[in-house]
Amino acid sequence: MPELPEVETIKKTLEHLVINKTIQNITIHWPNIIKHPDDTEQFKQIVQGQTIHRIDRRGKFLLFYLDHHVLISHLRMEGKYGVFPKTEPVNKHTHVIFELTDGKELRYQDVRKFGTMHVFSIGDEFNCPPLDHLGPEPFEKAFTVDYLKEKLNKTNRHIKTALLDQTVVAGLGNIYVDEALFRSSIHPMRRASDLSDGEITSLHHEIIETLGEAVTQGGTTIRSYVNSQGQIGMFQQKLNVYGREEEACHNCGKVITKMKVGNRGTHVCLNCQK
Template sequence: MPELPEVETVRRTLLQLVKGKTIKQITIYWPKIIKKPDDIDQFRDALVGQTIHDVKRRGKFLKFILDDYVLVSHLRMEGRYGLYKPDEEYDHHTHVFFSFEDGTQLRYRDVRKFGTMHLFKIGEEENEPPLSLLGPEPFSKEFTEAYLQDRLKKTTRKIKAALLDQTVVVGLGNIYVDEALFRAGIRPERIANQLTSAEYKLLHREIIATLEEAVAKGGSTVRSYVNTQGEIGMFQLQLFVYGRTNEPCKQCGTILTKTVVGGRGTHYCENCQK
């Protein structure tokens, strides 16, 4: 699943492609992607004639800011947007078409059909699920060392499982939790409320630093992720542990270990993360 750096990269490229475009028609081949409203005709009617003014991000969600509405979109595992000409071919995995007045089309393609779209009136999107359920952004002033320590002190979950919880902090997934924990020298099986004050401080710093570096590199392409212009991310070249099972640690040479924490494949170094 794309994490914060990948979604932020998609947001930036999407903004360049669709800002200022007005929706003329919407075609939907897989109605289950539309979660709100329940009636897809209502979804279509509300958006026709609306102009896209901005594309923002909240956690792993994209927010299309229109005249009167906000379209909240989650890519899930395989969701992908692209801008096309109407006569360009598409396959059966392409489920939603936003046709613009200038003759171009924004298409949403999703092999697994796990993606979601919610439509809200402007100003209401943060007050209802899914966005109302989210914790603070890792780059926000709300995400302080004190906040992170307070939240983690209240749970007996393993630290990796706690960091994957989007109500604690948004945007972290399997890749960047593994990487941040490695950089902080914390083993993923540690119980979250048993870290020291120094470890909470270091973990807070490395979460932010890891995500900042990944955003700067366009995210990580470890499976099928590309941005909306078909470009891969490059942060995977800097990964310390994720996806490197049985390879030597870049810091100490110890062969890296893979285990399962909270149902997720988890990578770490037994020497560097004691």
């Protein structure tokens, strides 16, 4: 699943491709992706004729700002965007096509069909689901050590599960939680409320550092992720634990273990993470 660095990279590449382009027509092959308004005809009528002025990111969501509305898109497991000439054949995983006035098409492809799209009037987008309950962005001022302490002190969940909760901090997923916990020497099954102040300070620092480095590297390419110009990210070369089960820890040389935490595959060095 694309996490903050991958969505940020997709945002940046899409900006070069669709900003100031006008949506002439929309074709929807898989209506379940459209969540609001739930009538796909209404969705089309609202969006058609509007120009894409800007793209933002909030957590793992892309926000396309149009003339009067904002289109909120979540890629979930395997969703991706590409811009193609109209003449290029549409593959079977293409579920929504935004026909642009310059002869190109912005196509949303999703092998798993789990992605979502919502459209709201500009100004309403943060007042209703899916964006209304998101926690702070890791790179914004509101994400302080004190904020993280307060959130973690209140919960007995495993630290891994707490960090995956998008209401605690927005944008983290399986890859970057495993990496930030390794860098902070914290075992993913520690109870969030048991972490010391020093551990939370370290974790806060490593969340920001890990995500920042991954954004610089264009994200992590594992399985199918590519940006919207077909380029792969490079952060997979920097991974310490994620996807490295049975390989040697870069820090101590012991073997990396894969386990389940809250039903999520979790990578840990049992020697480095206590």
